[in-house]
Amino acid sequence: MKKLTLAALLLLSAAPLITAPSTAAPRDPVAPILTTPEARDVLSYARPEIARVTHVELDLVADFAAKEMRGTATLDLLAAPGAREIVLDDKGLVIERIADARGKPLPWKVGAGEDYKGAPLTVTIGAARKIVITYRSKPDASALGWMAPALTAGKKKPFLFSQGQAIETRSWIPTQDSPGIRQTWAATITVPGDLMAVMSGERLTPKGVAVAGGRKRFSFRMDHAVPPYLISLAVGDLAFKPLGPRTGVYAEPVTLAKVAPELDDTERMVTAAEGLYGPYRWGRYDMLVLPPSFPYGGMENPTLTFLTPTMFTGDKANVDVVAHELAHSWSGNLVTNATWSDSWLNEGFTTYFENRIDAIVYGEERAAVLADLSWDDLQRDLKEAAPSATRLHGGPEELSGQLAYTKGSTFLRTIERTVGRPRFDAYLKGYFDRHAFQPQTTAGFLQDIRANLIKGDAALEAKLQLDRWSYEAGLPDNAVHVSSxxxxxxxxxxxxxxxxxxxxxxxxxxxxxxxxxxxxxxxxxxxxxxxxxxxxxxxxxxxxxxxxxxxxxxxxxxxxxxxxxxxxxxxxxxxxxxxxxxxxxxxxxxxxxxxxxxxxxxxxxxxxxxxxxxxxxxxxxxxx
Known part of the structure; x- marks a missing residue:
């Protein structure tokens, strides 16, 4: 049973969630959060049932010499009656001052913490519902990759990129860094004048505005409430090439000509995805090809997927990475795991969805090849992992290897084969609509599928083995293996x-x-x-x-x-x-x-x- 927090219940007049971006539209109403026991985020110090962040506004300078982001973060808050403080997540931030909207200083303290999780930043807010934090990040902030020119493709100018997933955003933004606490945001980023800044939101000043000191200022906003790990930034020597009416690619100029041809099917992918599970709700779908140190294949930042240069091998053999990150625009960005104990709700759904996009754009055999290789990975991880690390719902970040992707997608593929593709597609389209811009748990998904797909059919319930797939170790005996x-x-x-x-x-x-x-x-x-x-x-x-x-x-x-x-x-x-x-x-x-x-x-x-x-x-x- 999903419940709103006391604070969220204060929003009695909240309108339906916005489903299409508009430059004139107000930002989303506060996204609900879940307070059921399985939705408690043990990787965050936040107490959103008392007070929570609803909007973040950044005004930061990217200082490449000092390797720090510095400036202010203005947080809009929603608090329950009688709440006197808010707890934020902090991982090594240097806090200089915290004040209310009128500039009155507010008491604050950083509590004892952990190396990985960081520490609680507790602010005494009193009646304040907007606070301004003046701070800077440290040079070794875990979310930020500062790259000297020698480490870039062009070798002439430095580069910066952020990577917030899973809990690294707290190392450069003071907020409640939990995927279940969705927030709208806006940002003004000042950078050296010969560089470009891009972010995972609407780009209000694509070419930047010249300011004192030979610098440029870039402005962005995201009117949809998103989990904080999706607030992303990159700064570098970048050029842009459009690929279609709503798609394009950013890359270093020396890289752009190589990567763009391998991405020319992106518009077709967006159209294919929409045909499966409903409209793309984020406006543009652009991509950024990063320098080689990017640690992942891709990162599904809204409006601006980050991509590894390793995927470009000259044969389009790895564009399934794009299909995967695009699919996250529904599973992960639109409907988000409330905690990292349910990461399969992001990655398993997305891996299944990615494969369906591949089938439409490149044919069923190409999709079968990728699914068959995924099965290989699944068998390897099941063999190597401890049993407790093979449960889809378990400890946060406990799932071994790629099991969130492979076991999760195999679960959904098994449901599809059991009920038939048309019926399952109709269910998933409805699922994304019902939970758009909201967090989700495994328990919530099971409740939804039982109410909207199984509908009391005891024989179907027995065939699907939903609870065994979700909560037990290993692989159920009804698992579907696609052979190529x-x-x-x-x-x-x-x-x-x-x-x-x-x-x-x-x-x-x-x-x-x-x-x-x-x-x-x-x-x-x-x-x-x-x-x-x-x-x-x-x-x-x-x-x-x-x-x-x-x-x-x-x-x-x-x-x-x-x-x-x-x-x-x-x-x-x-x-x-x-x-x-x-x-x-x-x-x-x-x-x-x-x-x-x-x-x-x-x-x-x-x-x-x-x-x-x-x-x-x-x-x-x-x-x-």
Whole structure:
């Protein structure tokens, strides 16, 4: 049973949620939050049932020399009767002053905290319902990647990007950093005059406004209430290319010509997504291609998806990343997991939705290839994970590997196959409409699907095994596995290789990224040096320009202590910051103990300065 907080119940006159952006429209009414037990966010210090943030307005300067964002954050608050304080999330912010809207100082304190979670910032608000926080971020703020010119594609100008998911926004914005506390926002960002700022909202001054000191000021706003991790910023030497009426791509000028052709199906993807589950409600869908240190494949920031440059391999083999981030515009951005214990509601729904977009734009076999590879990942993670880490609903960030994506999407695919695609599509379209701009929990989803799809059908309930999928470990016995004819041919090549066939006899010349992944990951994990040398010499794996291929090869080769692959790792690991691609390589080296750990630590010592803080934390833990 979903309940509004006492504070939200004060909004008795709230209108229906806005479903289409408009430059003249007021921002969304306060988005409801959930107060049921499973919606309690243990990764936030906020107490939204007492007082909560409804709107954030930033006025910040990006100081590249000091590596800090500094200025003010003005917070609009909603508080229950009698509330005297608000608790915000803070991770290393340097707070200088907090005042009410008239400039009267307000008492505040930062409490004891934790390295990962940060600390509570408690402000005594009295009757104030707007507070102004003057502050700056620290140079090592975990959400911010400050890059020297040498670490960019153009090599001439610095670059900055933020990455707030899951709980890193609190390191550069003082707010209630919980996905269940949705907030509208606006921002004015001042940057060096030769750089451009872009954010995950409406771009009010696309070219910036010149201000004193040879700088430019850029203004943005987001009138829809969003979870704070989706407030995102990038500053750099950027150019823009339109791809369609409402789509386009930003990138460094030296990169733009390479990446734009691989993104020219984006408008078709948006149209396909709308045909499945209703209108795209965010206005524009633009993308930003980041420098190589970006730690993820993509990030679904509203109106401005962030993309890794590793996805551009010249063959459009990896544009499923775009389909995935686009799908988040419904699952994740529109309907958001209330806490990170239910991250599958974002990622599992999106992975299923992504595959449906791929099928429409590129055909059912392309979608089958991707689903089949996802099944491989699912089996691997189930085998390697502790049972408790295989439950869709569990501890926050507890799910192992890619299970939020793979087990979650397999769950939805199983429902689709059981009830039929047309019926499930109609249900999902209604689901997104019913919960638009709201947080959601696993319990809330189960309540919704029982009310609007199962409708008391006991036989269907038994077939679907909803509670087993949601709350129990492992994989239920009704799981649907989609097999690909394309990958079945690759499986024949794997079988031949296992039987000792010469590598030169394998017809690999026309393989794309997915075929290579299936082949390399399907080979025996233990191979002699002679066989590895044959693979490398014939397929040119150590020199592959495809980051996916190189990662899979290095994982296999270094896991067998194949010394000739070390030079390839030394070249690859420092220039790729995507965790999905470098984690397996570092892990393979670390597993080789006295041989591999020194190599890993030596390479990492040189690579660490160019990695994003999120990546650094991951590799630090792996190599400790």
């Amino acid at each position: 004819a394309t990958l079945a041919e690759v499986d024949k090549a794997i079988a031949a290789a296992k039987a000792g066939a010469p590598i030169a006899s394998i017809a690999f010349a026309k393989w794309g990224t997915q075929e290579w992944q299936r082949f390399l990951n399907g080979l025996p994990r233990t191979l002699p040096a002679a066989r590895l040398a044959e693979l490398d010499a014939t397929m040119k794996l150590s020199a592959s320009p495809n980051a996916y291929v190189r990662s899979a090869w290095l994982e296999l080769a270094l896991g067998n202590r194949y010394q000739p692959a070390v030079a390839s790792a030394e070249e690859f690991l420092p220039r790729v910051g995507r965790m999905l691609l470098i984690r397996p390589v570092y892990r393979a080296l670390a597993a080789q103990g006295d041989w591999g750990m020194p190599i890993a630590r030596r390479i990492y010592a040189g690579a660490r300065p160019v990695y994003h803080p999120v990546t650094v934390a991951m590799v630090d833990k792996l190599l400790k």
